[in-house]
Amino acid sequence: MIHFISKNKRSLYGGLAATVFAGLGAFLLGDISGYEAKSLISSSINGINMLCNTIILASATILALLLTLLGISTGSKSKIKEVHYKQVLNIAKFDTVLFIGALMLFQLFNIPLTESDNLPTSWFTYIYWSTLFFSSLLSGLMVTVILLLYHTVTNIIAIVGLTEDHYLINDEELEAQKNKSSKEEDN
Structure with a gap:
């Protein structure tokens, strides 16, 4: 886990910044009553x-x-290291968590909570703040997934499209490419 965090600092910081930015606007509203929360939930359900x-x-x-x-x-000519496939696996894991989280939040808001007369009004404050927290978290996760994907795609472009020497190419293949280049220069 520590290795993952150190390799993907920029993506994780970008997601954290998006989460904080999205949540900060909500927390600037200050303390609200249950009736205000119920009204705000009703108006924000579509969004x-x-x-x-x-x-x-x-x-x-x-x-x-x-x-x-x-x-x-x-399918590339280069033999790519296992690290690349672990990057793709991590993106898939984050993306799956994001998919399930968004689906669960969507399902929660298809329950007509604001129409219920049985819920105490104090609960709406908690529902409102948890909704803001989870929507901010989902936004941050989406930014993280996009940044992780960007990093992976730029690596693939460098390897496959630009045929650059890259840290993801196996060392044996890099040596073979260097030997081939030096033989071509000698001829």
Whole structure:
């Protein structure tokens, strides 16, 4: 886990910054009563549902595109190190958590909570703050997944498209490429 964090600091910091930024706006509202929370929940349901739908669609698309990325990786001329496949696996894990989290939040808001007369009004404050927390968290996770994917795609472009010497190419293959280049220069 520590190795993962050290390798992906920028992506994780980007996701954390997005979470804090998204949550900060909500916390600036200050303390609210149960009635105010109920009203705010009612007015924000459409936006939260749209956020969840967008994240569900994006994360499902990313999972499908990861299969294409794996096809490109295995079909390349270069023998790519195991680290690359672990990066793709980590993206898939984050993306799956994101997909499930967005789906669960979406399902929660399809329950007509604000229409219920049986819930005490004090509960709406907790529901409101937890909704803001989880929507901020989902936004941050989405940014993290996108940044992780960007890092992985730029690595693949460097290896496959630009045929650069890259840390993800097996050392044996790098040596073979260098030997081939030196033989061509000698001739």
